Amino acid sequence: xxxxxxxxxxxxxxxxxxxxxxxxxxxxxxxxxxxxxxxxxxxxxxxxxxxxxxxxxxxxxxxxxxxxxxxxxxxxxxxxxxxxxxxxxxxxxxxxxxxxxxxxxxxxxxxxxxxxxxxxxxxxxxxxxxxxxxxxxxxxxxxxxxxxxxxxxxxxxxxxxxxxxxxxxxxxxxxxxxxxxxxxxxxxxxxxxxxxxxxxxx
Numbered sequence: 001x002x003x004x005x006x007x008x009x010x011x012x013x014x015x016x017x018x019x020x021x022x023x024x025x026x027x028x029x030x031x032x033x034x035x036x037x038x039x040x041x042x043x044x045x046x047x048x049x050x051x052x053x054x055x056x057x058x059x060x061x062x063x064x065x066x067x068x069x070x071x072x073x074x075x076x077x078x079x080x081x082x083x084x085x086x087x088x089x090x091x092x093x094x095x096x097x098x099x100x101x102x103x104x105x106x107x108x109x110x111x112x113x114x115x116x117x118x119x120x121x122x123x124x125x126x127x128x129x130x131x132x133x134x135x136x137x138x139x140x141x142x143x144x145x146x147x148x149x150x151x152x153x154x155x156x157x158x159x160x161x162x163x164x165x166x167x168x169x170x171x172x173x174x175x176x177x178x179x180x181x182x183x184x185x186x187x188x189x190x191x192x193x194x195x196x197x198x199x200x201x202x
Contacts, residue, residue, distance in 0.1 A: 005161065009107045015168050051137070054138070059075055059079050062076075117137065143172040
């Protein structure tokens, strides 16, 4: 069991929100991309970094993505697929956050973009549950770069073990751990709930 944190910080896609850009991307590639290659496209491809930091529009990203990965799909159709891959809040996530909020301040730290953030704001009713929301495309910083974690620390006035962080990408977890955060690799709501229970925070 770890030290009691001051704030719980959550990634959104893959942790609280049903986003799967891996399996559909593998299918679109016609088998050219392995699961790990598709996962890493969203982590360390320069195109994705530009989208996540607001340096290109979702439509421009969709066109470049289709071209780079040799996907046989028009940019507008690719953008529609990207939006559809963000399916909604996992069932039970709202109740989990309500329970946690009785004990902890909550924050969101997400690599995001204008397309998905707009859908989350319009449809998901999730963001008001967080006292602080840190979105990469608004900050022009992204995980796993240390700068975005430092921004969160400065904004909250906290650091190290005072922050507990949950993310579905191990690279982002390891970056937080390198700064002394309590960071946990959790994929999906069941694993998140299990980890929180193990730590005695739920």
